[in-house]
Amino acid sequence: MKKEKSSTEIDLKNKPFYLTTSIAYTNAKPHVGHAYEAVLADIIARDKRAVGMDVFFLTGTDEHGSKILRKAKEEGVSAQAFVNQISQFFKDLYEKLLISNDDFIRTSDKEKHWPGAQKLWDGIVASGDLYKKNYKGFYCVGCEGFITEKELVNGLCALHGKAPEVIEEENYFFRLSKYAKVLEEKILSNELTVLPEGRKNEILSFIREGLEDISFSRPESSVPWGVPVPNDSSHMMYVWCDALSNYITGVGYGRDKKQFDLLWPADMHIIGKDILRFHAVFWPAMLLSAGLPLPKSVLVHGFILSEGKKMSKSIGNVIDPEEYINEYGAEAFRFFVAKEISPFDDGDFTKQKFIDSYNGNLANGLGNLLSRTVAMAEKYFNGNVVPHSPSSVPFVKKMTSPAGDQIMEGYGVSYTIEQEIIPKYRECMDEYRIHHALDSVFVLIKELDGYITDYEPFKLIKTDKEKTEDVLWNILYGLLVISKLISPVMPETSKIIENTITGDITDNEPTAFSVKPLEKPLFARIIN
Ligand code: MSP
Numbered sequence: 001m002k003k004e005k006s007s008t009e010i011d012l013k014n015k016p017f018y019l020t021t022s023i024a025y026t027n028a029k030p031h032v033g034h035a036y037e038a039v040l041a042d043i044i045a046r047d048k049r050a051v052g053m054d055v056f057f058l059t060g061t062d063e064h065g066s067k068i069l070r071k072a073k074e075e076g077v078s079a080q081a082f083v084n085q086i087s088q089f090f091k092d093l094y095e096k097l098l099i100s101n102d103d104f105i106r107t108s109d110k111e112k113h114w115p116g117a118q119k120l121w122d123g124i125v126a127s128g129d130l131y132k133k134n135y136k137g138f139y140c141v142g143c144e145g146f147i148t149e150k151e152l153v154n155g156l157c158a159l160h161g162k163a164p165e166v167i168e169e170e171n172y173f174f175r176l177s178k179y180a181k182v183l184e185e186k187i188l189s190n191e192l193t194v195l196p197e198g199r200k201n202e203i204l205s206f207i208r209e210g211l212e213d214i215s216f217s218r219p220e221s222s223v224p225w226g227v228p229v230p231n232d233s234s235h236m237m238y239v240w241c242d243a244l245s246n247y248i249t250g251v252g253y254g255r256d257k258k259q260f261d262l263l264w265p266a267d268m269h270i271i272g273k274d275i276l277r278f279h280a281v282f283w284p285a286m287l288l289s290a291g292l293p294l295p296k297s298v299l300v301h302g303f304i305l306s307e308g309k310k311m312s313k314s315i316g317n318v319i320d321p322e323e324y325i326n327e328y329g330a331e332a333f334r335f336f337v338a339k340e341i342s343p344f345d346d347g348d349f350t351k352q353k354f355i356d357s358y359n360g361n362l363a364n365g366l367g368n369l370l371s372r373t374v375a376m377a378e379k380y381f382n383g384n385v386v387p388h389s390p391s392s393v394p395f396v397k398k399m400t401s402p403a404g405d406q407i408m409e410g411y412g413v414s415y416t417i418e419q420e421i422i423p424k425y426r427e428c429m430d431e432y433r434i435h436h437a438l439d440s441v442f443v444l445i446k447e448l449d450g451y452i453t454d455y456e457p458f459k460l461i462k463t464d465k466e467k468t469e470d471v472l473w474n475i476l477y478g479l480l481v482i483s484k485l486i487s488p489v490m491p492e493t494s495k496i497i498e499n500t501i502t503g504d505i506t507d508n509e510p511t512a513f514s515v516k517p518l519e520k521p522l523f524a525r526i527i528n
Pocket of ligand 1: 243273274311
């Protein structure tokens with residue numbers, strides 16, 4: 001469900017948890033990596049809301065630079081018309097994917113973005129951290145950046161396989177080198193937390209190798225599509241001040257002080273591994289220079305690979321998220337990336353893996369458990385399941401004693417859920433190990449399946465109606481807990497479960513559940 005709450009409606013007493021995705025380049029339509037990052041951020045946003053926090057979630061698009069200008073020219077449209085169209089593709093995709101962002105910032109937005117980007121520039125100037133220098137370098141349009149001679153392979157950009165342009169121009173430079181020590185301290189002490197630990201170490205070694213000042217502008221004559229440098233119309237901001245500043249302009253910097261003071265600093269920037277330096281070094285240095293507080297954390301996710309390889313047009317393995325969403329639904333897409341891909345590592349996306357996970361977990365696992373339980377509740381109890389003594393029908397676990405004989409041990413269903421499943425889930429979610437949090441949900445689904453196998457309510461009904469009702473009550477209770485736990489990942493599925501089973505699952509005395517028939521199976525099996 002799209003969250004409609006706007007920033008002005010946010011409770012002004014509590015500082016909301018402010019999280020962002022990176023802003024995607026608008027040089028091409030979104031691919032699966034963009035969809036992944038948005039889903040990851042959305043799951044975190046929804047989980048924070050679920051535990052009662054106010055949240056402000058920002059995403060957007062990065063719309064300037066020579067590559068975009070070139071693309072627009074190729075298509076024979078103005079740069080603005082071009083980015084309007086691509087930005088809309090991103091908005092449409094995020095809407096389809098049920099991304100609950102509170103706002104969407106576009107760097108070509110002259111009202112919302114430019115004043116803040118220029119104010120940040122002025123703040124950096126005031127610290128004496130910008131100077132002009134003649135610069136000669138290799139510029140790769142694909143990278144949208146300068147590369148050093150060392151990085152060239154046979155004279156070509158290693159990433160794009162193209163010869164860079166040799167550019168000689170006068171640019172503004174930012175004194176990044178000045179901030180090496182303080183950045184190292186802040187990252188080491190976790191004042192600026194970089195997650196996971198491996199990425200923190202990576203960025204610390206990068207800083208320790210020494211930081212060079214960075215080019216901060218391009219001449220207007222060579223890149224006319226950008227945010228103009230204040231008081232110097234011959235220059236346009238280079239990506240850093242133009243794009244990274246979205247995180248502050250998106251929450252009012254330079255136009256709405258009240259909103260900015262409420263929301264900044266960001267609690268979390270969610271980004272991919274390729275842009276770690278920009279977020280954990282360049283961006284905090286710029287903020288320090290301008291006298292602004294630093295974001296609290298940067299969560300760095302891995303890359304989605306396609307059939308084990310980096311996606312590329314030439315290999316022809318680029319995954320279009322829309323294909324999956326249109327065919328299997330947004331919830332199935334969200335589930336796959338959340339369950340099967342560790343946020344902190346690269347993860348492989350293949351059609352077969354998608355189908356196997358869907359069939360195994362959603363069709364045969366969750367969907368089947370729900371439909372069997374609902375069917376029995378209707379058939380045996382007309383959809384009204386009253387508890388008698390549900391804790392007396394525990395999970396039965398078969399264990400082997402040291403002497404080798406089987407012993408049966410029972411743990412109440414609600415006891416297992418409260419003591420084992422929920423704490424494990426919470427621990428994983430709080431550490432952003434979303435895939436592990438979902439694993440604990442699927443342990444519960446498996447245990448509930450085993451519970452049906454152990455008690456055979458479809459046979460038990462013939463001899464003990466009350467016990468059968470308690471068995472079903474326990475499963476319905478479990479399903480409502482599952483519904484809550486999966487809601488950040490599959491909000492619509494969660495709603496369907498809660499429309500199907502109504503009742504109270506708080507700690508109070510157990511109350512009756514009323515069960516409605518399912519209109520259709522929750523997840524129909526994919527036949528392939
Ligand atoms: N515009 C810059 C970010 C500026 S933030 C101030 C940019 N754009 S991007 O479109 O190239 O990438 C957007 C995000 O998608 C980045 O976090 C990037 O890491 C992520 N991904 C790009 N390809 C990806 C995969 N194959 N898999 C997962 N995420 C990937 O960088």
